[in-house]
Ligand code: SF4
């Protein structure tokens with residue numbers, strides 16, 4: 001671990017980790033699952049099954065020939081009751097394979113622990129598992145693990161900083177699946193020829209830090225070190241994590257592999273540890289269910305494709321009519337239009353609010369306090385960026401480095417005038433991309 005001069009700018013947000021002591025509960029299999037064919041960055045999958053087909057747990061039901069894709073597997077055994085077109089969480093088109101579960105949960109015959117005799121076999125097996133970045137990015141993991149300069153990559157960083165308020169699913173993984181994390185880390189390091197591993201965990205999770213250190217000791221003290229980090233926001237953002245652990249600055253457009261690093265979320269690594277033992281692909285997800293509209297906040301392991309409404313029912317239903325539903329955390333999560341959408345691979349939380357947190361506060365005039373600038377880890381100028389967005393000035397947006405913005409939301413959160421600064425930067429990036437495409 002390199003010495004750093006100082007920390008990047010960060011903010012304090014209320015943690016609200018209400019479910020931190022809630023052990024993960026395995027949800028009963030729902031009557032139907034609705035498995036989206038668009039669960040990763042890249043090309044959507046095409047269904048491999050049709051109405052009336054029998055399917056088993058772990059059977060591939062969607063795939064694509066495009067390199068930037070991963071297969072999608074059935075999370076239940078049962079009968080395909082239809083292939084439906086619907087709206088996705090971002091309002092786009094989405095194909096759903098709808099399966100009526102028979103509740104027998106019979107495993108698909110093709111399931112077996114994969115062999116990884118070579119790096120190529122390992123990469124192929126990671127693709128076959130359906131793994132994508134489970135920290136929220138949904139980037140196909142087999143592509144991340146196969147950079148052109150793999151020979152220069154020496155360091156695995158495992159991201160255990162769960163800095164978004166409310167969410168505790170990664171924390172629960174670290175205390176409940178500690179062995180899978182260390183086994184997964186050792187496997188990735190061996191297969192990709194890495195010499196060292198670091199697990200970055202915020203210092204407000206002492207039980208996770210202790211569990212990981214104890215497991216590293218049990219495994220004979222391999223070259224993996226747990227790095228306690230400040231519990232500040234956005235500690236878990238990729239570029240912040242790389243800097244805080246290695247001291248290396250990662251500009252937008254630079255890949256971690258360019259700095260000799262591969263970064264994976266702790267849940268992805270735990271999944272790899274499990275998958276190479278039993279061969280069961282990515283069919284279930286641990287999610288935090290919380291918010292003042294939820295009767296019984298919990299951490300729930302549910303089949304991928306379970307409707308959010310079914311997850312809420314398992315958590316005791318609504319105690320008040322919901323006004324705002326978030327997939328993910330309040331800082332970077334997406335507000336969605338319905339609880340009828342299904343859980344997808346990179347979901348790590350469902351937060352549903354009915355009270356004050358559901359309000360969108362009215363924007364007022366900028367008072368030039370400078371807090372947004374001081375909050376930004378990359379010293380961007382949110383006020384100037386907003387003005388450039390209003391003018392649709394692509395040149396100014398580029399000069400102001402809008403593409404460096406990681407949309408962490410720190411500037412919007414800290415702004416006393418409630419200006420949607422982070423969202424403006426999203427628009428600004430679109431303006432720049434449009435100008436570049438002409
Ligand atoms: S949203 Fe962008 S501009 Fe705002 S603090 Fe985060 S990185 Fe900086």
Ligand code: SF4
Nearest residue numbers: 366367369370372415
């Ligand atoms: S934090 Fe808000 S009010 Fe303060 S300078 Fe930035 S935009 Fe203006």
